[in-house]
Structure formats: structure tokens, C-alpha cells
Amino acid sequence: MKRKEPSGRPHQSFYTKHEAVILGSLSVVLMIGVWQACWSAGLISPLFFSSPSAIIKQFRYTLMEGTLLADMKYSGTNFAIGFGLAAITGVVAGVLIGWYRRLRLFFDPFLSALYATPRVAMVPLIIIWFGIGIWSKVFIVFLSAFFPILINTVGGVRALDRDLLRAAKAYCASDWQIFTTLAIPGSVPFILTGIRQGVALGLIGVVVGEMVGSSQGVGFMVAYGGQTFNTDTLFVGMIVIAFSGILLTWIAERLERRFSRWRPER
Amino acid sequence: MVKLSIEHLSKRYWFEREDREVLAVSDVSLAVADGEFLAIVGPSGCGKTTLLNIVAGLLPYEEGTVSIDDKQVRGPGVDRAVVFQQSSLLPWRTIAGNVRYGMELQRRFDEATMRERTEHFVKLVGLNGFERHYPNELSGGMQQRVNLARALAADPKVLLMDEPFAALDAQTREFMQAELLKIWSQARKTVLFITHQINEAVYLADRVAVMSARPGRLKEVFKIPFGRPRTLALKRDPRFLEIEDAIWQLIEEESQRLNMVLAEK
Numbered sequence: 432m433k434r435k436e437p438s439g440r441p442h443q444s445f446y447t448k449h450e451a452v453i454l455g456s457l458s459v460v461l462m463i464g465v466w467q468a469c470w471s472a473g474l475i476s477p478l479f480f481s482s483p484s485a486i487i488k489q490f491r492y493t494l495m496e497g498t499l500l501a502d503m504k505y506s507g508t509n510f511a512i513g514f515g516l517a518a519i520t521g522v523v524a525g526v527l528i529g530w531y532r533r534l535r536l537f538f539d540p541f542l543s544a545l546y547a548t549p550r551v552a553m554v555p556l557i558i559i560w561f562g563i564g565i566w567s568k569v570f571i572v573f574l575s576a577f578f579p580i581l582i583n584t585v586g587g588v589r590a591l592d593r594d595l596l597r598a599a600k601a602y603c604a605s606d607w608q609i610f611t612t613l614a615i616p617g618s619v620p621f622i623l624t625g626i627r628q629g630v631a632l633g634l635i636g637v638v639v640g641e642m643v644g645s646s647q648g649v650g651f652m653v654a655y656g657g658q659t660f661n662t663d664t665l666f667v668g669m670i671v672i673a674f675s676g677i678l679l680t681w682i683a684e685r686l687e688r689r690f691s692r693w694r695p696e697r
Numbered sequence: 698m699v700k701l702s703i704e705h706l707s708k709r710y711w712f713e714r715e716d717r718e719v720l721a722v723s724d725v726s727l728a729v730a731d732g733e734f735l736a737i738v739g740p741s742g743c744g745k746t747t748l749l750n751i752v753a754g755l756l757p758y759e760e761g762t763v764s765i766d767d768k769q770v771r772g773p774g775v776d777r778a779v780v781f782q783q784s785s786l787l788p789w790r791t792i793a794g795n796v797r798y799g800m801e802l803q804r805r806f807d808e809a810t811m812r813e814r815t816e817h818f819v820k821l822v823g824l825n826g827f828e829r830h831y832p833n834e835l836s837g838g839m840q841q842r843v844n845l846a847r848a849l850a851a852d853p854k855v856l857l858m859d860e861p862f863a864a865l866d867a868q869t870r871e872f873m874q875a876e877l878l879k880i881w882s883q884a885r886k887t888v889l890f891i892t893h894q895i896n897e898a899v900y901l902a903d904r905v906a907v908m909s910a911r912p913g914r915l916k917e918v919f920k921i922p923f924g925r926p927r928t929l930a931l932k933r934d935p936r937f938l939e940i941e942d943a944i945w946q947l948i949e950e951e952s953q954r955l956n957m958v959l960a961e962k
Contacts, residue, residue, distance in 0.1 A: 598785035601753050602802040602851060603773045612798070616789045 481662040486670070489663035499652075503671065506648040509565060510637045513572025517629060521577045522622055525584025529618070530610060535585070546582060550575045550632070551639050558644035568640040568648070575636030576629035583628070587621025588614050620691045627683035634676050700887040701729040701752065701855050706761035708747055721747045723912035724761075729855075729887055736890040736902035738944065740952060744913025745891045749859050752889060753779050765855055775803045778848035780858040784840035786832040786847075793819060793828040795843050799851035818846040821880055838869040845877070849884050856886040860893065874900055875929050882926060895944050900932055907944055909951045916947055 446453065463483050469475055470482035477485075493499035528535045528542075554571055561567035591613055599609050641650025649668050656665030708722040722744040729735045737745050750756040752763055754773035763770040765777065778799060786795045797815045800806050806814065819825055822842040832840055841861055848856055862870040874897060881888065892898050898905045899921055907916045919940060923931060931937055 594781065594783045594785040595787060597755060598779070598781060599802060601755060601773050601777075601779040601781075602799040603775060604802045608802055612787070612802070616787070619789075 477662065478660055479662065481666045485663045486666045490667045490670075493652075493664065493667055498647075499667070499671075502647060502649050502652050505565075506637055506641060506650065509568040509640070509648065510572055510633060512565075513569040513636070514576050514629065514633045516569070517573045517576035517580055517633065518626060521580030521625065521629070522584050525581045525622075525625075526588055526615070526618070528581070529585040529588025530614060542578075542581070546578045550578075550636065554639055554643050557640075563644040563646065567644060568637055571640035572633045572636040576633035579628035579632060580622070580625035583621045583625030584618060587618025590621065591617060620687070623683070623687040623690055627680065627687050630679045630683045631676070634672070634679065638672055698731045699728045700731040700733070700765060701727075701889065702762075702764050702767075703727040703748075703752070704762045704764075706748070706751065706758060706763060708744070708751060708756070708758055708760070720912035722751070723914045725908075725913070725915045726761075727906060727915065727918075729889060731887055732885055733904070734881065734888045734890065734902045735904050735906060736892060736898035737906045737908060738892055738895055738898045738948070739908030739913070740910050740948060741893060742913075743908040743910040745893075745908055746859060747913065748908075749779075749857055749889065749891050752855075753777055753857050755779075775805055775851070776854040777857055778851045778853035778855075780841075780844050780848045780856065780861045782860045782863050784832070784837075784844045786840060786843055788832055791829050791831060792824060792835070792843055795832065796846045796850050799847045803851055805852070814850045814852075818850040821849070821883065822846040823876070836869075837865050838873055841865065841873060842876075845880070849880070849886070854887060856888045858888060858890045860891055862897070863893070870897070871929060877901065878925070878927060895941050895948070896932060896937075899937060899940050899944070900927065900929075905944065907947055909948075910955055916951065919944060 467483045470480075470484070475482065481489075490499070528538060550571070553574065557570050557574075558567050561570055591609075595613055595617075596609065599613055604612070637648070638650040638653070641648035642654040645651045649671050653665055653668035653672070656662065656668060704726050706722055706725045707720065710719045710721050711717075712719055725748065727735075737748065739745050747756065751758045752770065754770055754777065765774075768776075787798060790798065793815050796819055797811050800811050800814065819828055822845055824839065824842055824846065827835065827839070832843065835843070844861065862873050865873060878901060890898070890901060895905075899919075902921055905919045905921060907919070908914065909916045921940065923934075923937070
């Protein structure tokens with residue numbers, strides 16, 4: 432809802448309005464400047480570290496003549512397929528398990544055990560199963576993202592507001608009507624929380640998977656750069672991963688905030 | 698003509714933790730006439746909400762009978778609608794969506810009728826212009842209007858109201874009481890109204906039933922002699938205060954007796 436600004440509102444200077452952005456950018460620029468200066472002064476060994484200028488150079492090289500685009504496409508495909516599958520199956524299974532008590536009791540031991548185990552511990556096993564092609568990475572991403580989505584969906588379906596349930600029952604609601612008009616819409620904010628966590632864990636999954644068993648992808652690029660002491664390449668990979676993480680998390684957070692306005696308070 | 702009839706109704710609860718039985722409602726008999734506004738007052742813990750939940754069909758009962766138009770109550774039904782203390786609105790639905798929710802669940806009206814009734818009852822409770830707003834954009838008093846509109850739109854024979862104004866501040870409550878009478882004079886439903894506020898009961902109702910606590914029994918039923926329409930000024934009428942006082946004394950006697958019983962234990 433937009434309100435008209437009162438005419439008596441004191442004038443804000445450009446700085447006070449954008450303080451966060453200005454100070455934030457300043458720190459980044461300063462950091463890069465100091466870094467570059469140290470590099471130019473010869474204070475940094477190229478074996479252990481890199482410099483902004485070298486990273487930009489390497490970035491342009493890998494982008495134009497190297498395999499960066501192909502690697503990004505490969506990693507992105509792994510992530511997209513794995514995460515897409517996790518989102519669909521996680522929400523469907525979560526709704527079913529959340530709604531049917533017996534199903535929940537039945538699957539509970541497995542879910543608790545798998546949820547508590549760091550999924551990267553399973554990476555070697557998954558590579559034995561699926562080889563070092565695309566499907567082992569897809570499966571790792573899937574496993575990483577599936578559990579947070581599932582657990583949050585289960586929680587959302589179960590978090591039925593008791594007052595709303597009582598009201599629906601007083602108006603003769605059937606179980607199916609309670610499911611479609613209360614349980615499903617009520618769990619949307621919870622599902623989106625699961626999606627956000629799934630994005631973060633899925634990204635870890637794709638990078639770890641490619642580092643351990645792959646000959647392509649951004650994760651492999653980082654691992655290879657490390658093994659060959661090519662710190663410039665290593666940094667390019669890291670920065671690509673960092674920016675993908677920031678972008679995807681930002682999208683998921685926006686989505687979550689958009690719907691959490693009516694999250695039931697507990 | 699009797700619309701709602703309660704005969705020798707008792708309700709026992711089993712307290713698992715204390716391993717003992719509590720008689721929440723004890724042998725209550727009450728008849729509410731068609732179009733009558735009956736209020737039940739009593740201290741907290743007197744079983745008035747239990748009574749309402751049984752009539753609403755939300756609680757099972759084993760002893761006695763509850764019937765509407767001579768049909769025994771066995772669970773929720775389209776002949777009743779409840780206005781809850783918590784407005785219990787779906788936060789993801791607009792005001793219009795919430796008003797039609799009860800009708801939607803009951804599936805008695807076709808789409809066109811539902812739309813028409815939604816519009817009508819939103820207007821009746823004075824919320825036209827707010828159809829597309831969400832509940833969290835509304836004040837507590839406005840939310841209770843939606844709650845009431847949802848119940849009325851479902852076209853019940855008996856309207857059950859469970860302390861609907863208890864959570865509102867004093868001023869809003871007074872205003873809502875007057876509004877309720879205005880709306881009721883147009884909708885003309887049989888009403889069972891639960892409250893712990895004596896003057897609310899006397900102001901609204903044709904008759905006021907007083908309940909006592911532990912076990913929840915019907916003490917006395919007062920006939921309220923004032924005609925309608927009633928204005929808020931009635932609350933300062935000496936005769937009004939007299940009735941309020943009489944009910945107050947009855948409840949106080951009760952609580953003293955209860956204190957003595959508890960002291961003996």
C-alpha cells in the first residue's frame with residue numbers, strides 16, 4: 432500500500448537515503464584497490480594468491496577461448512535438473528507425509544537419519560552408482576535439495592491453525608476441503624523456506640560433486656585450478672560460484688518474502 | 698415455536714493427567730424460541746463454551762439431547778453457523794473470499810447466488826469497499842464483522858456466538874454490540890450468544906441464562922423486559938442496572954460458594 436508522503440517531511444540528503452549502498456560499495460572498492468596495490472608492489476606470491484587484474488584477465492580468457500561457458504552450462508544443467516526434481520518430489524512427498532500420519536510414522540526413521548547425515552558423505556557412493564557423468568551430480572543436487580524442501584513442506588502441512596480448523600469443521604468441511612482450502616495454502620510459506628534452503632544446499636551439492644568426480648563444470652574448474660596451482664583459474668571459479676549463490680538465494684528470498692506476509696504465527 | 702432445544706444435557710471430561718473426571722456441563726435444559734436472542738453468562742470455567750461447542754456439533758455428547766427443529770444434533774450442520782471469539786479468518790483470502798468461505802464449504806448455493814450473498818452481507822456488516830483487502834489489514838472489530846458476515850451468509854437457522862467481542866477494546870465492543878443489534882434486526886436469526894460480560898448479555902438478549910461453575914449448571918433464566926430497537930443509552934437506565942445487579946449478585950454468591958468449597962479441600 433502506497434501512502435502519499437506528507438508535505439512536511441524533512442528533506443533527506445542523497446547520502447542519508449543511500450547510506451547502505453554507498454558504504455557497502457566503498458568497502459568493496461577499497462578492498463579491491465588495496466589488494467591490487469599489494470599485488471603490484473610484489474607483496475603477494477602468485478603461487479598462493481591472485482590479483483583482481485589477473486582474475487579479470489583469466490576470466491576473459493576462459494570466457495572467450497577457454498571452457499568457462501561450457502563449464503557453467505554443465506554445472507547449471509546439473510543443478511537445474513537435480514533441483515527441479517527435488518522441488519517437485521519434495522513438495523509432493525512432503526504434502527503426502529504431512530497429511531497422512533501413518534505415512535509419516537512409517538518413513539520417519541529414514542527421514543530423520545538421512546536428514547541428519549551430511550549429504551556430502553554420500554558423494555563417493557553416488558559416484559560408484561552413477562559414474563562421473565552428469566547423473567551422479569544431478570543425484571547429489573537432488574539429495575541435497577530434497578530434504579530441506581520435504582521437511583519444511585511436512586512442517587507446513589502439519590502446522591494447521593487450530594482456530595481455522597475449528598471454523599472449517601463448524602461449516603461442515605470435508606477432509607478433502609480442509610486439505611485443499613487450509614493445508615495446502617497454509618503450507619506455501621513453509622514450502623518456500625524449504626526452497627530457499629534447498630537452493631543453498633543444492634549449490635554445495637553441485638560444487639562438491641564436480642570436485643570429487645567430474646571432468647567438467649565449475650566445481651571441476653576450481654578443483655583443477657587448485658591441483659595445478661593455477662590460482663587465477665581457481666579464483667574465477669570461486670567468483671562464478673559465489674555470484675550464482677548470491678543471485679539464486681536472492682531470488683528465493685524475494686519469493687519467500689512475497690508469500691510470508693500471511694504465514695501463520697506460532 | 699421452539700427452534701433450539703437442549704434437554705438434560707451433561708458433559709464429562711476425563712483429565713488424563715490428574716486421572717479424574719470433571720463434570721463440565723451438568724443437566725442443562727434450555728429452549729430457545731424461533732427468532733429469539735438468548736445469551737448465556739457465567740464465570741470462566743462454567744462450561745458455557747463447552748455447551749456452545751456441543752450445540753455447534755464440534756463436541757460429542759453422551760447424556761441428554763440437543764435438537765434443532767426436533768432434529769437431533771449429531772455433528773456440525775448447515776442449520777447452524779458459529780461466530781468465534783478469534784475471528785478465524787483465512788489470512789490468504791480477501792475479505793470477500795472469507796465471507797464466502799462458509800458457503801463454499803457447505804455447497805448449498807450456486808456460484809451466482811454465492812457472489813450475490815457475499816456482496817449483500819459484506820454490505821450488511823458495513824465493510825463495502827474492503828472486499829479486496831486481506832484480514833491483516835483490518836482492525837480487530839472489522840475482522841469480527843467479517844466473521845459475522847461469513848456466518849450470516851451461510852444462512853443458518855441458528856447463529857451461535859462464542860464471546861465474539863471479548864478480544865476487542867471496551868469502546869469497539871460497545872459499538873459492535875449496537876451494530877450487532879442493528880444487523881440482527883434485519884437478519885432475524887435465532888441466536889445463542891455466550892459471554893462473560895453481564896451488561897453485554899442484558900443489552901443484547903431477550904433472555905439471559907446464568908450458569909454456575911463446577912459443575913456447569915443452569916442457575917436461573919432472566920427475561921429482559923426492554924423493547925427494541927435498543928440504544929446504548931439503555932445501559933444507563935435504572936431498570937437495566939437493577940437486572941445487571943441481580944445477575945451479578947447471583948454469580949457472586951456462586952463464586953463465594955465455590956471459594957468455600959475450594960477452601961475446605
